[in-house]
């Protein structure tokens with residue numbers, strides 16, 4: 465007999481994993497045993513990718529090997545570029561990304577095979593996402609076509625692909641840290657979607673296509689864009705109180721606050737807050753930091769809610785000049801590592817994910833033929 469309904473699968477333990485642990489009471493996030501604070505302070509996105517995929521930190525040679533591999537895998541087939549050129553420049557970049565990953569599976573079927581060997585596909589996708597986004601952004605922003613640019617870290621390549629410029633040292637580190645912080649987050653909705661798809665023994669690219677569609681929603685990855693819309697609506701620190709209270713009175717959600725698992729501040733938010741301020745200081749623009757500081761005070765006082773990482777990621781990207789509708793795609797360009805690590809884990813310990821529902825509809829209706837229904 466099915467048990468009690470857990471709406472939204474809240475607190476349901478669906479599987480065992482060795483990838484990521486969230487301590488929601490203490491506000492801790494652990495990747496493969498390592499605290500996110502230590503990784504954000506001393507590691508790089510490539511090193512964290514290695515850690516998530518292979519379950520341990522790389523040696524120097526292994527890390528250099530992964531860097532080279534990712535760099536070598538950046539270009540995408542011309543046929544894919546042509547497909548993407550057919551999409552209107554007005555398209556939502558998350559739709560473009562989802563379409564591109566789906567199409568890439570058609571052009572590179574050998575990379576998509578389900579099974580432990582799909583680590584090659586994981587690296588291929590991770591390397592290709594900045595290129596896909598860059599090609600789209602350059603076309604709509606009238607920037608020159610994307611040319612290969614060697615010796616850039618993954619983070620620096622992402623900025624170059626999107627903005628046609630290399631980031632400053634501070635910007636490169638800020639984006640690298642943002643990518644580290646977004647790389648995985650246990651069984652969040654998009655990762656769960658990827659694992660559900662993989663659990664049917666479907667291929668890696670199908671699983672990531674499911675994940676991208678799931679990340680797009682404003683309750684998940686789309687929240688950072690809405691935070692920036694809210695800051696724009698607020699405009700100045702003296703209006704924070706009025707706008708936030710108005711939203712709460714209308715029972716609107718304040719984007720960038722609250723979390724299903726964290727009952728205290730999201731540790732990623734704490735780290736990104738520091739980077740938003742550092743970047744703001746370097747650019748002599750503390751507007752976002754000041755507004756956010758006040759928003760945090762008011763939301764906490766009024767609702768007792770704490771910030772999540774989406775509250776600050778938008779400010780970091782906006783200060784670098786990344787267009788707002790690319791914030792969620794940038795999230796995807798990092799989370800693809802976590803998604804693929806989870807898909808690999810799923811293949812390794814496969815069990816079809818198929819919950820059940822509690823049926824509350826009728827069961828004894830009599831079918832009336834169409835002709836007799838009037």
Ligand code: CMC
Nearest residue numbers: 652683684685687716717718719720721722723724772774
């Ligand atoms: N603004 C206003 N009220 C909120 C918010 C919020 N951001 N978050 C939760 N609440 C209230 C909610 O209205 C409810 O109040 P009441 O019990 O009076 O009806 C209570 O808190 C519990 O909310 P819930 O919806 O049951 O909690 P949940 O676990 O389903 O929510 C959440 C998690 C992230 C969907 C929610 O906090 C939210 O909608 N936040 C805004 C969107 C956001 O910032 N998303 C990014 C999440 S972190 C990055 C990621 O995973 O992508």
